[in-house]
Amino acid sequence: MAKKYRVKCPQCGEIINLADSGACSKCGTMIDVNMPACVELYRMGNMMGAATGYGIYINDVPFGAIGNRESLCFPLPYGEYKMHIVCGMSRKCNDPVIKLTAEDPHVCLKVHMKMGFVQNSFILERVDPSTMPD
Numbered sequence: 001m002a003k004k005y006r007v008k009c010p011q012c013g014e015i016i017n018l019a020d021s022g023a024c025s026k027c028g029t030m031i032d033v034n035m036p037a038c039v040e041l042y043r044m045g046n047m048m049g050a051a052t053g054y055g056i057y058i059n060d061v062p063f064g065a066i067g068n069r070e071s072l073c074f075p076l077p078y079g080e081y082k083m084h085i086v087c088g089m090s091r092k093c094n095d096p097v098i099k100l101t102a103e104d105p106h107v108c109l110k111v112h113m114k115m116g117f118v119q120n121s122f123i124l125e126r127v128d129p130s131t132m133p134d
């Protein structure tokens with residue numbers, strides 16, 4: 001399966017999916033997906049709320065949603081990013097902070113929901129790229 005890039009248009013702020021570098025579907029700005037670093041996110045399949053997208057936040061900026069068993073690639077400049085996932089009333093997340101550097105430019109994360117007594121929470125785990133689905 002081809003990679004799906006999820007980007008935020010620097011011009012108009014629209015959240016869009018791209019298969020490769022291309023124009024923003026809203027304002028036409030050219031968006032380059034070949035950034036120095038990227039985060040890949042895979043949502044592990046689960047029965048609970050399978051039909052509902054999980055909201056994605058990177059440094060508190062909303063980046064759309066991820067569907068059940070979907071994987072997305074976020075091209076990003078080097079830097080530190082706090083990853084946060086929410087879904088409906090479930091707003092607890094382990095909020096890992098990842099560092100994208102020249103030595104470590106490609107971080108793969110899997111997210112799954114942990115059932116809780118009071119509320120569910122999201123666990124984001126860094127995984128080896130070889131364990132990511134193609």
Ligand SMILES: [Zn+2]
Nearest residue numbers: 009012024027
């Ligand atoms: Zn745009």
